[in-house]
Amino acid sequence: MKLYSSVLLTAVLGLQVESVLQSSKHTEATELTGLLTSPHLQALMEAHDCIAEQELDVETIESVDQDENTTKLASLEKTRDMPLGVTVRNEHDRVIISRVVSGGPTEKSNLLSEGDETLEINGVPVRGKTLSWSPRSLSLQMHVKANFSYDPSEDPYVPCRELGLSFQKGDVLHVTSQDDPNWWQAYRDGHEDQKPLAGLIPGKSFQQHREAMKKTITDRNQEYKGKLWCAKKGKKQRKKLLFNPSKNIEHYTEDILTYEEVALYHQPPNRKRPIALIGPPNSGHDELRQRLLSLEPDRFAGAVPHTTRKPRAHEVNGREYNFVSRQSFESDLAAGKFTESGEFEQNLYGTNTDSVGQVVNSGKICLLCLHPRSLRVLCSSDLKPYIIFIRPPPPPQERFSTLLTRETLEKVREMEHSYGHLFDAVITNTEQEKSVSELLRLIDKLDIEPQWVPSDWVS
Structure with missing residues (x-):
């Protein structure tokens, strides 16, 4: 049988130890008694008790059963409107401590344990009662x-x-x-x-x-929505409806x-995180990317795309495109290296993660405009992208009911619902100048402040 105990104050313990030592005839006991009764240690214990009483607002223990392993009687009061920080559960007619909450007075007392049984509270027996105090x-x-x-x-x-x-x-x-x-x-x-x-x-x-x-x-309600079952069904028919x-x-x-x-995660100075701008077609995210590239060409760069078409006279491999064979392109595509890809006039085009890595390794910031579906490949690489969703500006009131506006709003809701957990920041692109300034502020912050990233990126 157990009862919760509260804080045993230092001075009380000191007196109990002294009484035990005084009955001993050992030299060590005499020396320890002298230490415990010295003015300096007495002052230290009193200061400890004063601080403990102020922080926990506890009363000294009133009495302790001789068999401390069986029953303890204690007093613990909460300060102001702070909860005691303990929950209980009922097991048959017993009231059991379920959990002790981190940071609460109960945890600080360090004498309450999960699984203990409470017998009385303020002198009132609680066995057989249903309580809901409300984990350490x-x-x-x-x-x-x-x-x-x-x-x-x-x-x-x-x-x-x-x-x-x-x-x-x-x-x-x-x-x-x-x-x-x-x-x-x-x-x-x-x-x-x-x-x-x-x-x-x-x-x-x-x-x-x-x-x-x-x-x-x-889904079950949707499946049976509008269906009216009147006829009596046989066993085979009923089996089909089992859920x-x-x-x-x-x-x-x-x-x-x-x-x-x-x-x-704090990005290294020589390995900048790529910036992926995501948004519906009319959000202006591609225009913002082009603006940043033109503003600071020594700081920002785009990834050179891959293609299977033949280079034109003025094109240089690795500048306009990385020109590769169809077999090489399809091999990288099967290996999951392309963040996005497509076919135009029987030629394949796409952005390879190797191209993004080349920009990152050069010390520049790679700017990308991607469809949200591309984020899966980018986030599973070792590139640690910083993803910004560009939300289009709210439409003028007179155009609010147009089909185009409704489609845009629906697309925004769909992207935020399906991919919002991947976004590191959201910018509403009401004015391009303000959006550019906000983009630069967010990008600058990556050099100054560590950012929360998926734990497996760090480990």
């Missing part, structure tokens, strides 16, 4: 980028709504514990010192599972984006 664990720490937004106030499954951590898509989270696979503990990056308690966020597998379940239900949620959920789980582990 530093088992696996990492940083992740969130690929979805989360609001704990709208989540009926979060163990303690007050401890839930809200975040937006694209936020970087510092995960401090994954002991509970369903509910991780985390801080928003940079907020560790501002918020004393870690918050609860859905674990990766748990989030994937419930999103997959939503999708299977939606296997486990199978369908497993099918969707891998495609559901939740978190991506990230690490800080």
Whole structure:
């Protein structure tokens, strides 16, 4: 039988040690007694107690059972409106500590352990009662980028709504514990010192599972939408309608984006990250690329494309194009070296990652305009691209209902939904001069500040 204990203050422990030492006849015990009763050490212990009381706002222990392995009686108070930082669960009629939250008063007391049973709270027996206090664990720490937004106030499954951590898509989270696979503990990056308690966020597998379940239900409803079943069906017909949620959920789980582990990366001075500009056809991203190339030709360069056509009289291999045989082009294409490729008048054209690497190795910044589908090849290379989505300006109100405008808005939504987790920055191209200045600011920042990138790029 166990009961949670709080902080045993240093002075109390010191007195207990002194009483034990005084009964001893050993010379070492006499020397240690002298040290413990010296004015300097007494002052140090008193200062320690004062600081502990201010930080944790705890009371001294009232009493301790002789058999400390069995029962402990303690007092712990929270400061202001800070939670104690502990959650409990019910096991039959017992109230068990479920988790101790990182950074809370309970963890700082260092005497509460997961799995302990609570017998009384403020003198009131709790066995047989249903409680919901509302995890301590530093088992696996990492940083992740969130690929979805989360609001704990709208989540009926979060163990303690007050401890839930809200975040937006694209936020970087510092995960401090994954002991509970369903509910991780985390801080928003940079907020560790501002918020004393870690918050609860859905674990990766748990989030994937419930999103997959939503999708299977939606797809199932779409499948049977508008169908009216009136006739009595035989066994063979009923078999066709059987729904296997486990199978369908497993099918969707891998495609559901939740978190991506990230690490800080500072680009070397002689190896600049390529800049990939992504956007719909009328976003102006190609014009912005051309503007940067003309503004600073010594700093920026484009990758020389490959082609299987014959060079014209004025063309030089490696300047306008890299002229290669069809067999060589198709071999690199099969090896996944082309970020994009196509065929025109029976000739193949494309941008090879080797061409991008040549610009990077020269010390210049490679500027690319790509279709979002090309990002898969670029991101799986060792080039570490910095991806900027160029959003077209909002249309004038009088043209808002035109077909072209609706198609553009739909294309923007589709790109952001399907590829938004790959974007490092977004620029709305309302005015070219402002967009150029913002592009240069973002590119300059890569030389000054480390950036969050997928962890496997660093490892």
